[in-house]
Structures are given as structure tokens and as C-alpha cells.
């Protein structure tokens with residue numbers, strides 16, 4: 001089989017149906033309603049449905065959500081659905097509760113019915129939240145400063161972090177691409193000095209650099225997911241690093257391309273740029289990239305790993 | 312090279328430091344627009360006639376040098392107090408240079424006493440970087456102009472008494488040659504001002520004029536001759552608005568924050584802070600170039616703005632990167648600076664426009680237009 005970056009048909013179908021659902025969500029639809037809809041669509045059953053191919057499917061779904069500006073704790077909830085023991089899954093997969101990863105004292109989604117997971121001594125563990133005080137955060141999502149302790153252990157944390165990193169990478173790539181494409185559309189319409197501003201190299205070049213980084217980040221995220229599905233997680237941290245930097249650069253470039261309109265509170269960029277920024281610091285944070293493991297020692301990195309796996 | 316302050320300047324700086332101490336952390340850059348605290352600060356400066364520090368004595372000012380004016384505002388920024396009000400800079404200095412004797416008598420005293428305030432009404436929905444294409448129109452009828460059109464992004468305009476309006480009196484196609492400056496009563500019939508919130512919580516506005524009446528005596532400078540007046544004033548103002556004191560304040564705020572949160576011990580954080588310190592010094596270097604270069608300095612003014620904005624944005628981005636999740640609290644100084652500094656590469660002329668000015672003036676390139 002020759003090299004191809006096309007998604008498998010079933011994975012492409014996931015992206016398409018998530019996209020269709022996002023498009024059908026009425027303007028101002030409430031979070032709870034949207035969340036239930038995603039559950040009905042089968043979003044939180046992806047790990048179960050896709051089994052060996054589930055990271056690729058999750059990345060595709062997350063990228064579509066990023067493109068459509070929907071966040072909520074989907075990355076966390078998908079990670080939970082992929083990694084938590086079977087007896088905890090039902091309400092999460094049904095969309096009745098959200099699952100969140102967090103490290104006290106600051107944790108997201110302080111809803112009493114949310115399931116919180118943390119990391120303790122290298123293991124994932126349920127978090128028993130005793131008291132919570134709401135905190136306004138940059139991302140705009142509900143957060144709280146909590147008193148909490150680790151409860152039931154849920155196995156090694158590495159698979160959780162891997163899955164979360166890939167989901168977040170997908171979202172960041174989608175959000176970044178959407179911002180850059182929207183900013184480029186603005187640049188091809190907005191006229192100053194008798195020209196569309198996209199004709200000025202000072203506007204065009206940063207957009208080009210942003211999309212260059214995002215296009216690479218997309219391939220890395222999808223490749224890292226494919227490798228992880230095949231049991232090799234060595235590209236995961238590089239994928240997240242690449243997606244985070246690319247999305248951040250895209251956000252800054254979009255702010256700048258839109259001029260004053262781009263820095264309005266309700267403007268076309270801030271809702272996404274604030275999340276992109278916070279995701280870099282949110283638990284589970286980016287892990288250091290192990291350069292040698294990610295690069296390998298042969299003449300290729302991404303492709304090499306595939307060849308190795310085929311063996 | 313002489314890098315020391317003269318004895319008079321050093322004495323003045325000491326006096327400024329003492330006078331400004333009670334107003335530290337008025338937070339004029341972020342969150343607040345025109346708070347009572349900021350007003351009290353301006354009033355305290357007015358009581359010393361420092362709002363008119365560099366105006367000529369004949370105009371009611373103190374005739375001090377740009378260096379002293381810089382020292383005053385640099386100190387105000389370093390103490391997180393706030394920027395100079397628009398009236399005392401762009402507006403008053405233009406009236407001093409180009410106003411009639413009657414206009415000087417009418418406007419300058421209330422401005423330096425901070426009894427009246429101004430907002431700049433230049434930008435329009437379709438004319439931002441390309442200000443010369445603005446379309447808001449003023450038509451002379453008898454002894455008054457009738458103004459019709461829109462403005463936007465005007466800092467604090469919903470809180471001020473007067474608008475410093477740049478409008479078109481020439482043909483629609485007259486470009487920079489058909490523009491005129493008018494002073495418009497912000498509460499006049501036919502003027503509607505609506506606030507818009509920026510991502511940092513600060514307010515700008517959109518303004519709608521519908522045949523608003525402006526007495527012809529409120530025109531500053533010649534009809535169709537405003538372009539030279541405003542470019543001269545904008546460059547003039549950059550050492551007052553974009554000071555290294557602000558950069559230094561942001562730097563030390565981050566340093567303190569990292570220290571308090573036990574993150575400064577991390578060697579990579581320390582290295583990043585050392586690199587950022589160099590940007591603080593670079594911002595200072597550019598303002599020194601500006602102060603040491605009399606005459607047409609729009610190229611250096613652009614360099615100063617660019618170095619300033621680059622430094623505060625890098626500091627804000629490092630804050631978020633080094634600070635972890637605690638740095639993401641919406642109103643933590645770290646996240647506030649990130650949100651606020653994002654607006655600085657747009658307001659007062661965008662980074663791309665500053666770069667093209669430098670390319671043209673410093674390197675002789677025909678950049679961008």
C-alpha cells in the first residue's frame with residue numbers, strides 16, 4: 001500500500017457526522033442540550049465502537065469540534081471513556097455527566113454531578129471533591145478552587161495522558177485552522193490603502209506561517225494517534241507540543257489580522273484564543289518531548305515507526 | 312555619550328517619585344477606564360500644573376523639556392497608575408501649535424486643570440490603518456459644520472466631554488488632503504456613543520453622527536489641512552504613551568508573581584526571565600533614541616512603539632507559559648496582561664504599519680505602500 005494521509009473511511013465518517021451535528025446546533029443552544037446530543041450521536045462511545053482504531057477516531061472528532069468552536073470537557077470525557085473501568089462508564093457514555101481531569105486546588109467543571117479524575121503517584125484516581133468555590137478563568141469555562149482528595153485508583157496514568165494529549169491536539173489543530181482560514185477570508189475582503197489587506201506581505205506571511213505549522217501539526221496528531229492505536233506512543237508528546245504552538249501562533253495572527261475587531265470581547269477570535277492559551281497550562285499539562293524517542297535513530301521518524309509496526 | 316540625567320532632571324525625578332507614590336496601582340492600563348482614582352491622580356497632577364509640563368509658558372504650561380515629560384509618565388507607568396489623558400497631549404499640543412488665540416484661551420486652561428476630557432475619534436469601520444480614506448463628513452452651513460458618519464474603537468469616548476474628530480470636508484476622493492479636525496461636544500444632539508468591550512475588559516466605543524452641529528470656531532487648523540497636524544501629534548506622543556516604565560512594571564510583576572508561587576527557582580524560568588530583561592532594556596534603548604533625536608522622528612517613534620509592544624507581549628506570553636494553571640485565573644496579573652497586551656499591537660497604529668514605517672524611513676524601502 002502506498003503512503004497516504006487520507007483518513008480511514010470510518011474515521012472520516014465520524015468527523016463528518018460530528019461536523020453535521022455541530023452545524024445543526026441552534027445558535028445559543030444550551031451546553032446540556034448540546035452535550036446530550038453528542039452522546040446520542042455516539043461521540044462518547046467512540047472508544048468502544050472503534051476499539052483498536054479509537055485514537056484516530058477521537059482526534060478526527062476533536063478536530064471537527066475545534067473547527068466548530070465547541071469545547072466543553074470533551075477531551076477529558078473521551079479520555080475517561082477510553083481509559084476508565086467499565087463499571088464507571090455508563091452515565092458518562094450516555095452524556096448524563098461530564099468527566100474532567102484536574103489537579104487540585106484548581107479544577108474544571110465543578111458541577112456536583114461531574115466525575116473528576118486526577119493523577120496520584122503515577123496512577124489515575126477518582127477525585128473526591130468536598131468543597132468548591134467558583135473561579136473565573138481565562139478559558140471562560142467554569143472552574144473552581146476545591147478541597148479534594150484522591151479516591152479509587154484507576155490504573156496507570158500514562159494512557160490517560162496520551163489519550164488526552166491526542167484529543168487536545170486534534171482540537172487545537174481544528175481551532176487553529178478555523179481561525180487562520182477565517183482570518184484569511186477577512187484578509188481577502190478587507191480593503192485598506194485601496195487593496196485587500198491580504199495583498200500586503202506583512203499580513204499574508206504570518207498567515208502562511210501559521211497554516212504551515214498547523215498543517216504539520218495535523219499530520220503529527222493523526223500520525224501519533226495511528227501509532228498509538230498500534231501500541232506506540234512515542235509521537236504523542238511531540239504532537240501536542242506541535243499543535244499547541246501552532247494553534248497559539250494562529251490565534252495571535254488572527255487577532256492581528258482582524259485589527260481592532262479582532263480584540264473585541266465578543267469578536268471573532270477571543271472565544272477560541274483564550275481556550276487555546278489556557279489548554280497549554282491546564283492539567284494534564286504538556287509533558288516534555290523526549291526528542292530521541294520521538295525522532296528515533298533511523299532516517300525517518302513518522303514513517304519509520306509504521307514500518308516497525310508492520311513487522 | 313552622556314547617559315546621566317542633568318541635576319535639574321534628577322531633582323524633578325525625585326519630586327515625581329514622591330508625588331506619585333500615593334497613586335501606585337491605580338491600574339489605569341487594565342480593567343479601569345475612567346475610575347475616580349484615576350481622576351484623582353490627574354487632578355493631583357493638575358494641581359502641580361504637571362499636565363501642562365511641556366507646554367510653553369505662554370500657553371499656561373511649565374516649559375519643561377520632553378525628557379521631564381517622559382520621566383513623569385515613565386514613572387506613572389512603572390507604578391501602574393495610567394496613561395496621560397488624550398486632552399493634554401495630542402489635543403492641547405495641536406491647539407498650541409495651530410489654534411487661534413481665541414481657541415487657546417478657550418480650551419487650554421480647562422484641559423490642563425483636567426476640567427474637561429477628550430477622546431480621539433479618528434478610526435472608522437472602513438478606515439483603520441488607512442486613515443486617509445475615512446468618510447465621516449462635515450459640511451459647512453453658515454457658521455457651523457453638520458457632521459454625519461460613523462467612528463469606532465475610540466478609547467473611553469463614552470466617558471469624555473469632547474471628541475477630537477477627524478472628518479472629511481473635501482471630496483470623497485480627496486484622501487489625506489480633504490481632512491479637518493473639529494472639537495465636538497460628546498453630548499450634542501445627533502451624537503450617539505455606544506461602548507464596546509475589549510477582551511481585556513477595557514472599553515472602546517462606536518460613535519454615530521447624524522447631522523451633529525459643530526460651531527466653525529471649533530475647527531482646529533485649516534480646513535482640509537488636518538493630516539500634517541495629526542501625524543505630527545501622533546509621533547510626538549509615542550514617548551509619552553509607550554514607555555519602558557510600563558515594560559519594566561510588567562516584567563517585575565511577573566517576577567514577583569513567579570517568586571510568590573515558587574516558580575522562580577526553576578532554572579528554565581530563570582533563564583527566560585533573564586532573556587526578557589534584555590527586552591526591557593531594548594525598549595529603554597529605543598525611547599532614548601527618540602528623546603535624543605529632535606525634529607522629525609516618526610521612524611524612531613515607530614521603533615519605540617514596536618520594541619515596547621514586543622517586550623510587553625513577550626513578557627505576557629512567558630507569564631502564561633511559566634505560571635501554570637494559577638496564571639490562568641481571569642483577573643490574575645498574568646492573564647490580564649496577556650489579554651491587555653494583545654490589544655497594544657493594534658491601538659495607536661498596528662505592528663505591521665510600524666514595521667513598514669521603519670522599513671521606509673530607516674532602510675529606504677518602499678514597504679507596503
Ligand SMILES: Cc1cc2nc3c(=O)[nH]c(=O)nc-3n(C[C@H](O)[C@H](O)[C@H](O)COP(=O)(O)OP(=O)(O)OC[C@H]3O[C@@H](n4cnc5c(N)ncnc54)[C@H](O)[C@@H]3O)c2cc1C
Nearest residue numbers: 200202256259260431433434439440464465466658661663
Ligand atoms: C485598544 C485600542 C484602542 C484604540 N483607541 C482608538 C482611539 O482612541 N481612537 C481611534 O480613532 N481609534 C482607536 N483605535 C483604533 C486603531 O487605531 C485601529 O484599530 C488601527 O489603526 C487598525 O485599524 P483596524 O482595526 O481597522 O485594522 P485594519 O486596518 O483593518 O488592519 C487589519 C490588519 O491588516 C494590517 N494592515 C493594514 N494595512 C496594512 C499595510 N499597508 N501593510 C501591512 N499590513 C497592513 C494591519 O496591520 C492589521 O494587522 C484603537 C484600537 C484599539 C485596539
